[in-house]
Amino acid sequence: MTQLQRYAGRRVLVTGGGSGIGQASVLRVLAEGGRVVAADISETGLKDTTAKAGDAADRLHTVVIDISDEASVRAGVGAATEWLGGLDTLVNAAGVLRSAHFEETTLADFEQVLRINLVGTFLVTRESIAALRAGNGPAVVNFSSTSALFAHPYMSAYAASKGGIQAMTHALAQEFSKQGIRFNAVQPGSISSGMTDGTGEAKQSIGPGLPEDTDYSLFAKTAPALPLADGAIFAGPDSVASVVAMLGSDDAYFITGTEVRVDGGSHM
């Protein structure tokens, strides 16, 4: 349990709050005294987050949202800011990972990944800007990935979406700097979550959904350098939530337009 209380009095919206790193970020902000709206397309995931919030659930509200749908985002962000009475921190954690051979990637698959990860981050951020502008020490934490800058095979659409988010984060940091809204990104890698926990060989390597004839030697450079307990190769989502909490709080008041890589040193 953290002793920090950086979120006392802060109002926070976390997309993807029903699973993995988004859920861990919700729980971390609650533990630090914040009020949080967890938004996710998965109602089941949101129920799980509420159950895990325990005694802090009275400072948690949930909203079902599809970040790739403009009307859903407008309604969801509106409901969130109304319940919170404003907005100080936005965490754009919602996203999807689809892996495939490049030549077998359909246009629909490619566009869906871009639509959810990149366009979704755009939509939620745009709808949140007015509330953030009126917020206290407003901050946005976006989700890039190690795949944005380092070579991850079979994930061209995902890598493109995450590179786009990183570039957009820098552009927005500059555009809103004089209005005091900070924009930063995290670059997770090798984190245990709904996205990466598969079965069999996938669980032992990089994640589910890879092609059957995947050449795992292409992932040789993505193994974490830092050792984990019990020989695990993926770290828990709390490893990223702690950094999200720092970037979204006033502790990071002089940090904007950059990213923090959280990958156990796999891309040093």
Ligand SMILES: NC(=O)c1ccc[n+]([C@@H]2O[C@H](COP(=O)([O-])OP(=O)(O)OC[C@H]3O[C@@H](n4cnc5c(N)ncnc54)[C@H](O)[C@@H]3O)[C@@H](O)[C@H]2O)c1
């Ligand atoms: N796990 C890793 O190693 C890793 C590495 C790099 C980046 N990331 C990023 O971290 C973020 C969180 O992912 P995670 O690893 O915790 O995976 P996760 O699958 O556990 O969580 C993603 C959440 O996003 C939600 N979501 C998906 N599509 C949505 C939509 N259209 N609208 C609203 N919610 C939607 C899902 O329901 C899920 O709850 C993602 O942006 C992901 O790309 C993760």
